[in-house]
Amino acid sequence: MIIFYLILGSIFGIIAGLTPGLHTNTIIALIAISPIFGKEIMVLVLSMSIVQTFVEFIPSTFLGVPSTTTFEGVLPAHKMLIQGEGINAITLTVFGGIIATIVGVLITPIIFLLLEQNQREIILITPIILLLTPIIMIQQEKSFRKKIISIFIIFIATTQGLIFSGQIFALITGYFGVSATLYSLKEKNIIKKQNTEINIENKITDPILGLIGGTIVAIIPGIGSNTAATIIKTFKLKIQEKNYLTMLGSINTANFFFGFITLFALKKTRNGAMIFLQDKITLTQETMILGIIIMVISAGIGGFATIQLSKIMINFFNENLTRKLNIISLLIMIFATIITGGILGIITLIFSTSLGLFTISKKVKRSLCMNSLIIPTLFFYLFILI
Amino acid sequence: MNDTQISQICLIIILIGFIGFLVFYKEEFEKITIQELINNEKITKGIISGKVEYVVKNFPSTILILNDGSKATIYYPKETTIQKNDFITAYVEKEKENNFYAYKVIKEI
Numbered sequence: 171m172i173i174f175y176l177i178l179g180s181i182f183g184i185i186a187g188l189t190p191g192l193h194t195n196t197i198i199a200l201i202a203i204s205p206i207f208g209k210e211i212m213v214l215v216l217s218m219s220i221v222q223t224f225v226e227f228i229p230s231t232f233l234g235v236p237s238t239t240t241f242e243g244v245l246p247a248h249k250m251l252i253q254g255e256g257i258n259a260i261t262l263t264v265f266g267g268i269i270a271t272i273v274g275v276l277i278t279p280i281i282f283l284l285l286e287q288n289q290r291e292i293i294l295i296t297p298i299i300l301l302l303t304p305i306i307m308i309q310q311e312k313s314f315r316k317k318i319i320s321i322f323i324i325f326i327a328t329t330q331g332l333i334f335s336g337q338i339f340a341l342i343t344g345y346f347g348v349s350a351t352l353y354s355l356k357e358k359n360i361i362k363k364q365n366t367e368i369n370i371e372n373k374i375t376d377p378i379l380g381l382i383g384g385t386i387v388a389i390i391p392g393i394g395s396n397t398a399a400t401i402i403k404t405f406k407l408k409i410q411e412k413n414y415l416t417m418l419g420s421i422n423t424a425n426f427f428f429g430f431i432t433l434f435a436l437k438k439t440r441n442g443a444m445i446f447l448q449d450k451i452t453l454t455q456e457t458m459i460l461g462i463i464i465m466v467i468s469a470g471i472g473g474f475a476t477i478q479l480s481k482i483m484i485n486f487f488n489e490n491l492t493r494k495l496n497i498i499s500l501l502i503m504i505f506a507t508i509i510t511g512g513i514l515g516i517i518t519l520i521f522s523t524s525l526g527l528f529t530i531s532k533k534v535k536r537s538l539c540m541n542s543l544i545i546p547t548l549f550f551y552l553f554i555l556i
Numbered sequence: 557m558n559d560t561q562i563s564q565i566c567l568i569i570i571l572i573g574f575i576g577f578l579v580f581y582k583e584e585f586e587k588i589t590i591q592e593l594i595n596n597e598k599i600t601k602g603i604i605s606g607k608v609e610y611v612v613k614n615f616p617s618t619i620l621i622l623n624d625g626s627k628a629t630i631y632y633p634k635e636t637t638i639q640k641n642d643f644i645t646a647y648v649e650k651e652k653e654n655n656f657y658a659y660k661v662i663k664e665i
Contacts, residue, residue, distance in 0.1 A: 368558050452659035452660050456582065460581055466573040
């Protein structure tokens with residue numbers, strides 16, 4: 171039965187990854203209705219989540235349409251696609267994810283002990299990281315004008331986050347999904363014939379940096395994969411596009427990997443899939459070992475499937491098809507927003523899309539919009555600590 | 557490194573994962589009766605189902621007496637809404653004699 175759920179989860183992960191706007195959390199919401207319990211549901215959720223972290227870079231690269239966790243990678247990946255290096259871009263993210271898994275397994279005992287023995291310190295350090303994050307984001311903008319625009323975006327995003335606090339899906343979809351899709355529909359790029367000879371020259375340091383980022387994302391609420399990438403960029407100034415993609419692939423996978431470890435070490439977690447698992451599994455050592463093994467197998471499946479699928483898709487790829495797929499993905503995102511948030515969800519989506527389009531037009535970092543989660547979370551932590 | 561080599565690494569990872577699964581995986585909880593769990597010294601964990609005979613407390617943790625033909629005291633470290641005569645399934649570990657620690661308690665509908 172374990173193998174059956176592993177295969178089923180991998181198939182769901184591939185579908186969720188290839189469909190822009192469809193997140194594993196949406197599928198998990200449907201699974202929640204089923205009576206499956208224990209290790210079967212854990213295998214299903216873990217394999218689906220890990221496989222999706224690999225596959226979701228395919229639509230991000232080919233369509234220029236991001237998911238909530240890949241939006242910062244869209245620009246470099248889509249840029250590489252225009253230059254004829256689309257498969258190369260996807261392979262780089264796979265490389266990052268695979269290294270994150272291998273190193274992640276090796277350092278799991280250390281991370282587990284660090285988390286378990288420093289629970290109080292984590293609560294104390296969280297608001298400091300949350301406070302520093304928007305400051306780092308503003309500081310990273312090069313001109314004074316862009317710094318002022320960044321402050322304005324942080325203010326608007328925070329306001330939206332506080333007003334639409336129950337509409338996280340609509341907020342994130344508007345900031346990064348709908349706005350990027352509308353923008354890519356407007357843009358007309360001449361895309362070169364794709365190079366099918368792949369050769370990546372990446373250092374192992376980038377995925378390891380990504381691993382640190384993924385650990386931060388797994389522990390600190392309000393921080394997303396892309397925000398973590400922004401923080402890392404501050405400490406490592408010269409990150410090339412290719413290295414950035416490797417790092418983002420690594421952060422994405424490490425986030426889920428250590429989200430699972432955090433659940434066992436702290437008995438709580440911030441990752442949506444893991445919150446769901448919390449009430450469905452027994453938090454014993456045997457369950458954790460099985461979970462790690464499943465994530466390792468799923469990373470292999472996800473990486474292999476992503477490379478093979480990108481090679482297949484490259485044959486069907488053209489500007490016309492991209493445009494059609496963009497429209498379909500736009501409709502899926504709007505439909506998913508209606509399902510998850512109703513009328514208020516659509517109102518939220520209009521506001522968040524407007525802010526997303528504003529950040530694109532002003533050429534500032536779109537991760538600034540994540541302050542709609544970061545600042546309200548900071549307020550929450552200050553409230554419980556004071 | 558090219559895509560074929562990365563694909564090969566992925567396949568090796570899948571293989572290592574499956575070897576790890578065969579070596580480390582063991583069925584942790586299996587359906588068992590209270591009597592079997594008390595009597596068999598080699599078995600320490602199991603899934604037991606039965607009727608709640610008495611609820612000592614529900615908050616902040618839960619202590620109850622479960623009856624499946626034999627009786628056992630179950631301690632669950634979380635609050636619940638379980639009441640007398642409810643049917644439950646519990647994932648338990650033996651502590652001493654007929655005292656069990658529950659990792660998970662599910663109320664049957």
